Amino acid sequence: MKKSYMADLILLGVTFSWGATFVLVKEAIQTMPPFTFLAVRFLFAALLLFLFMFFFARDTLRGLDRRIWIGGVILGFWLFAGYAFQTFGLQFTTSSKAGFITGLSVVFVPFLSLWMLGHTLKRNALLGAGIATVGLAMLSLTSELSVNIGDLLVFLCALSYALHITLVGKYAPRFQAFPLALLQIFFCGVFNLGGALVFEDVSVVFAPDVLFDPWVFSALLICSVFATAVAFVAQNQFQKFTSPARTALIFATEPVFAAATGYFWAGDRLTILQVSGCLLILGGMLFAELGGQDDKPDPELLPT
Incomplete structure (x- = not known):
């Protein structure tokens, strides 16, 4: 199997975890x-990843130079910004x-990749992204189509996620996956901790009835290990074998997996329109896949 297709399958698994x-x-x-x-999710994930690297991949810690620290801060910030705006x-x-609006990142990424990375x-x-966008609308939108300040904030969320995906496409080929994932996870946790200190009562972390609540404890454990530490290492390792545009399209399947999980675990039900939307999202991804790995960067436009 070609590396690009294997990478896309791994990234699809990452999307499933989210x-x-x-x-x-x-x-x-x-x-x-x-x-x-x-903050707890990302900082705990960073601690787990650091301990794994220290005991099993200590040589990767030697790659923590100034350039990768800068990359980690930038990636961590845009990841945090996406969560914050949302x-x-x-x-x-x-x-x-x-x-739906968050899913529009699938449209932004090809143009950001053209501008920032020189990808064609x-x-x-583009057609796959368009098909997926229609599917996102069918899955997510209701009859309420008015625009408000919340929609603008979520639009900025989509742009932040698009920038994160695009910049991973810039940094992933340059650095090892483990240290790059560690730093972006750590800084995302730090930025979220700052948001918690400003807007929330962080003392709830030390309340046993909160931290050891079955839902909270399960979510923190599963999300920290699989949906954060493992997921971001996988993204940093395998996105270098595909393009940011294809990655964004794969990530657009997240609401499909969320809807499927809600159906089986929480008893949520989808309308025929929403099911059709899920199929279109998957169809858009497959349409782009059938085009092959042909969106390579123009060497003259690559950033230095």
């Missing part, structure tokens, strides 16, 4: 405030609209 934990996270943040939850935006808009705009990737 979508499958949506129900857990949704329940957990009813007890632990969102920024506090994210968290505040959900206070003013519906979750269905937020899901390929027909299959």
Whole structure:
């Protein structure tokens, strides 16, 4: 199997881990405030990843030079920004609209890749993104189509996620996956801790009835290990074999996995329109895949 297709399959598995934990996270943040939850999730994941590297891959720690620290800060910031804008935006808009607008990152990434990385705009990737966007609308949008401040904040969330995906495409080929993942996870946790200190009561972390609440404890453990430490190492390792545009399209399947998980675990039901939307998202991804790995960067436009 070609490395590009293997990479896409791994990234699809990463997306599944994010979508499958949506129900857990949704329940957990009813007890632990969102920024506090994210701070604990990412900092605990960073600790686990550091311990793994220290005991089993100590040589990777020698790669922590100034350049990778800068990359880790930048990636961690845009990852945090995506979560932050989404968290505040959900206070003013519906979750269905937020899901659709967040998914628009699949449209932004090809153009950001053209601008920042010198990647060409390929027909299959653009048409696949268009098909997936229609699917996202069918899956997420309701009859409420008015625009408010929450929609703008979630739009900034989508742009932040798109920048994160694009910049991973810049840094992943330059650095080892483990230290790059460690630093972006750590700094995302630090930025979320700052948000928690400003907007929330972080003392709830030390309340046994909160930290050891079954939903909170399960969500923190599963999300820290699989949906954070393992997921971001995998993204940093395998995105270098595919393009940011294809990665964004694969990540657009997250609401499909979230909907499927909600159906089996929480008893959520989808309408025929929403099921059709899920199929279109998957169809858009497959359409882009059939185009082959042809969206390579123009060497003259690559950043130095």
